[in-house]
Amino acid sequence: MGRPRTPLLDRERITTTALQLVDEQGDFSVPQIAKRLGAQTGSVYHHVDGRDGIVELLRERVASAIDPKTLDETPWDRALEAWARSYRAAFAAHPKAIPLLMTSPVRAPRVLEQYERAVTLLLDADFAPSDVMPLIIALENLVLGSALDLSAPETMWVLTESTPTPKLAKALEAVGEGRADRSFNLGLAALLNHARTLRTAEA
Known part of the structure; x- marks a missing residue:
């Protein structure tokens, strides 16, 4: 043959x-x-290159769904918001990969290039170098937590008569559908607002 x-x-x-x-x-x-x-x-x-090499191939594959054009938008906060939303969508498609990828060092060249662009965006926007990585990491924490939240059941709190929680019941009823999206939008708006104050403080 x-x-x-x-x-x-x-x-x-x-x-x-x-x-x-x-x-x-x-x-x-x-x-x-x-x-x-x-x-x-x-x-x-x-x-x-062994298991670690496969993990980095997985990282590149999942991250390849993040729209690279988002970091070209202006002004900086619009670009960061667009990047965060694309980032969330990419990882929401593979939520079980998040713990695996987020607990191993980033080595994948194309992923490192994307971080370089995000850092450049913030430095060009006059953020202090000491604020750049905390801001990016905080954004990632929000993005990845929300990506996991999208894969969770819509009902995450099971109320029982044995534990009276009338205020919690009322709050859950009020939030309605789309809890994950509403929570992400709230967190992203808060993070961007804080980022603007950091930039103002450095100006």
Whole structure:
């Protein structure tokens, strides 16, 4: 038999399979990837730099859905808001990947390039260098927490007669549908308002 025209393994297939596993179960293993692709575990390692390398491929794949044009918008706060919304949508599509990606160091070149652009946006807007990373990290905390919230049940508080919570019941009834979106919009507006005060203080 001749060799198949399409290689059994390549980085794209490995990444796609790893992401499928993460979407299903929140994690992956190299043997699981190999089994799904009908290959030997050792063969997978010929294409990637171990498990850490696959994690970075996953990071690049998920982050590739973030619209890069958002950081070109003006003024800076409009750009940051657009980036945050695109960032949230990208990770909301793969919520089970969030714990995996957010607990490992960022090495993926294309992701680092995006951080470089975000930092440049804020420095060009006259933010103090000491404020830049705390602001970006705070934004990420909001974005990723909200992306997880989008995957949660609409009803997150189960009220029982054994624990009287009439005020909580009233507040839950008042919030209505779209709790996750309303909460994200509130948090993003508050963060941007605070960011504006930081910039004013430095001016």
